[in-house]
Amino acid sequence: MMGIPIRKFICASNQNHVLTDFIKTGHYDLRERKLVQSFSPSIDILKSSNLERHLHLVANKDGQLMTKLFSQLENQHHFQIEKILVEKLQQDFVADWCSEGECLATINSTYNTSGYILDPHTAVAKSVADRMQDKTCPVIVSSTAHYSKFAPVIMQALKIKEINQISSSQLYLLGSYNALPPPHEALLERTKQQEKMDYQVCVADMNVLKRQVEKIVQKQFLGKVS
Secondary structure (H helix, E strand, O other): OOOOOOOOEEEEEOOOOHHHHHHHHOEEEOOOOOOOOOOOHHHOOOOOHHHHHHHHHHOOOOHHHHHHHHHHHHHHOEEEOOHHHHHHHHHHEEEEEOOHHHHHHHHHHHHHHHOEOOOHHHHHHHHHHHHHOOOOOOOOOOOOOOHHHHHHHHHHHOOOOOOOOOHHHHHHHHHOOOOEOOOOHHHHHHHHHHHHOOOOOOOOOHHHHHHHHHHHHHHHHHOOOO
């Protein structure tokens, strides 16, 4: 709409591939689908908050239709859009998904060929983009996370034996690989601070949590504990 010459968007999903299935079929179906935890948790979704807004645009801002579809999704756990809307959606999007094994393999191969470490979400995107592109125009993968946030997964992908469960040790080890992008200094510093912090496990009771927060506030700002 802004005039940027984007030919297609590639929707890349992990094993929670409800959006990929919807773009291919026009059927949003949650009836026999359970959320599966993956290496890329930010795209572990069943109900997409962005989809309603995009369908609203595709359907010429038909608010009544959106209310009908997403009420049906809430009550019956599925809906089907008309063929004309599926075709309009597919004018903008192609879609596929990436397994956990393919995610790890993409991280590994990208590092070995370029020295760049992908975070698991970007690895899902690259794995699908490599498969979907037809090499007739450039493909841009927009990375939104730093691999340091997912150190155990990255170490598994790069076949690094874990020497220590401490997060800062894992980050330092990854930093020794001289990879791109460089280590996330702010995250490393924050991790070191957290390891020095005192903490207490509370029971799942609102009043207990309130009392604990009050103690922390008093200690931090008033220098006393009652």
